[in-house]
Structure formats: C-alpha cells, structure tokens
Amino acid sequence: MSDNVVKLHYDIDAEDFTTAGEASSGVKKTLTRLGVNPEVIKRVSIAMYEAEINAVIHANGGVADVEITPERVTVVISDRGPGIPNVDKAMTPGWSTASNTVRELGFGAGMGLPNMKRYTDEMYVESEVGVGTKVTLIVNIVS
Amino acid sequence: MLKVSEIVKILDAEVLTGHENMDLEIYSGCGADLMSDVMAFVKESVILCTGLVNPQVVRTAEMMDIKVLCFVRGKIPGEAVIELAKEKGITVIATQQPLFICCGLLYSNGIKGRGVWD
Numbered sequence: 001m002s003d004n005v006v007k008l009h010y011d012i013d014a015e016d017f018t019t020a021g022e023a024s025s026g027v028k029k030t031l032t033r034l035g036v037n038p039e040v041i042k043r044v045s046i047a048m049y050e051a052e053i054n055a056v057i058h059a060n061g062g063v064a065d066v067e068i069t070p071e072r073v074t075v076v077i078s079d080r081g082p083g084i085p086n087v088d089k090a091m092t093p094g095w096s097t098a099s100n101t102v103r104e105l106g107f108g109a110g111m112g113l114p115n116m117k118r119y120t121d122e123m124y125v126e127s128e129v130g131v132g133t134k135v136t137l138i139v140n141i142v143s
Numbered sequence: 144m145l146k147v148s149e150i151v152k153i154l155d156a157e158v159l160t161g162h163e164n165m166d167l168e169i170y171s172g173c174g175a176d177l178m179s180d181v182m183a184f185v186k187e188s189v190i191l192c193t194g195l196v197n198p199q200v201v202r203t204a205e206m207m208d209i210k211v212l213c214f215v216r217g218k219i220p221g222e223a224v225i226e227l228a229k230e231k232g233i234t235v236i237a238t239q240q241p242l243f244i245c246c247g248l249l250y251s252n253g254i255k256g257r258g259v260w261d
Contacts, residue, residue, distance in 0.1 A: 017197075021206075024202075025205060025206075028205070042208060049206045050182065106176060106195040106199050106203075107179060109178075109179040111177075111179035112179050
C-alpha cells in the first residue's frame with residue numbers, strides 16, 4: 001500500500017509571525033485535493049494549526065512531518081524549544097505560560113493542547129525541559 | 144439565520160472583501176479576541192466577530208471553514224490581511240460597533256447557532 005501514502009515535510013519558521021499557519025494551510029489543501037472527508041480535514045487542520053502556532057510562539061519554530069494513508073492522518077511537530085515541565089498541567093484548559101505579547105497576537109488562551117486533544121483520535125506529547133517537544137497528532141479517516 | 148447583506152445593514156458595516164457573497168446564509172456566530180477560544184467550538188456557517196486584526200484571524204477562519212469575518216470597534220486590518228482573506232474566499236466586513244453590541248445585535252436578529260463543547 002506504499003503507493004497510497006502521501007508524506008509531507010514543512011519547516012516552521014518563527015521569524016515572521018504573519019506566516020505562521022502556512023504548513024497547516026498546505027496540509028488542508030492536500031487533504032482537500034485527496035478528497036478526504038471534510039470533518040476529518042477540519043479536525044486535522046485545527047489540531048495541526050494549534051501545534052504549529054505553539055512551535056512558533058513557544059519554541060522559535062520547528063518542523064512538521066505529515067503522513068496521509070487511506071486509514072489515518074498523522075502529524076508530528078517537533079521543536080528544540082524550552083520543553084514543557086509538566087505536560088499534565090499544560091493539558092488543563094486555560095493553563096498558559098504565554099506572555100502578554102503572545103496574547104496580544106490572539107493566542108495564549110490556554111486552549112492549544114486541550115483543543116489538539118479534542119480534535120484528534122490519538123495524541124502524544126513527548127517533552128524534555130531544555131531539549132524540546134514532540135507532539136504527535138493522529139486523526140482516523142476510517143474508524 | 145441572516146444573509147451577509149442583512150448583517151452588513153444591521154451592523155452598519157463596510158464590506159472590505161467578498162462583495163459577491165452577500166447572499167450567503169449565516170447560522171451561527173462567535174465573538175472573541177483569542178483564537179484558541181474560537182477553535183474550541185466547531186460550528187457551521189459561521190461569522191467570527193473580533194477586534195484582533197492580524198493574519199492569524201484569517202488563518203483561524205481558514206482552518207475552521209468560517210465564511211465571514213467582522214472586525215469590530217472600528218478596526219481595519221492591513222491590506223495583506225484583506226488579500227489573504229480574498230485568496231481564501233473569506234468575506235471581510237468592518238463595523239464601528241464594539242464586540243458586545245455587535246454580538247447582541249446579531250443574536251437578537253436571528254443568529255443563534257452555537258458550537259458544542261464535548
């Protein structure tokens with residue numbers, strides 16, 4: 001089935017906040033082109049966009065690797081940022097360490113990770129303080 | 144439900160892009176300046192009212208399939224933001240009304256759909 005697998009790679013640039021979201025936008029376009037169910041597309045788009053924004057505002061950017069198979073969409077976003085000291089706490093709706101500057105940009109509501117969890121079928125957060133964070137988001141196309 | 148043309152009239156708004164979408168029907172709305180709060184509730188046929196005017200408002204609308212953006216409090220986004228919305232097929236309007244009044248006017252005139260929190 002390897003010919004049915006689409007793999008995408010994006011560098012998430014943090015230097016220009018205005019371009020944040022381009023990777024998620026690209027994935028949304030690809031999923032639309034592939035004719036994936038619109039509800040699945042929306043769930044992947046929102047979850048990936050939240051993760052992409054997190055990489056920009058907390059970790060000075062990172063990389064996104066996306067794998068699309070007929071069964072599922074897997075998004076892995078990795079950064080070399082400061083890491084998350086307490087992942088359980090970060091999963092609490094409303095919990096945020098974002099600065100006022102980030103809030104002025106419209107983020108830092110403390111809903112990023114909870115939103116990612118809500119819209120995915122599986123979510124894994126691997127994080128080490130001082131090393132970085134890897135977030136894996138999986139949305140099933142066929143349940 | 145309200146058509147975009149009715150929304151424009153009710154809010155005394157200016158259409159910045161999407162003049163061709165005035166017959167579009169809007170069933171639900173949200174008002175927020177924090178985009179993750181917007182993304183917490185999925186709805187259909189949505190207008191987003193916000194005082195935030197950066198490109199991430201358009202990106203959020205794109206991911207959420209939000210059809211209409213309404214900038215409140217007399218805020219007008221930069222040309223790049225309007226261009227991005229145009230590229231994504233998102234209608235943009237702007238009103239002098241503050242966010243609370245804007246939401247109140249839309250709700251009392253028939254936009255009552257809301258998202259669901261799991």
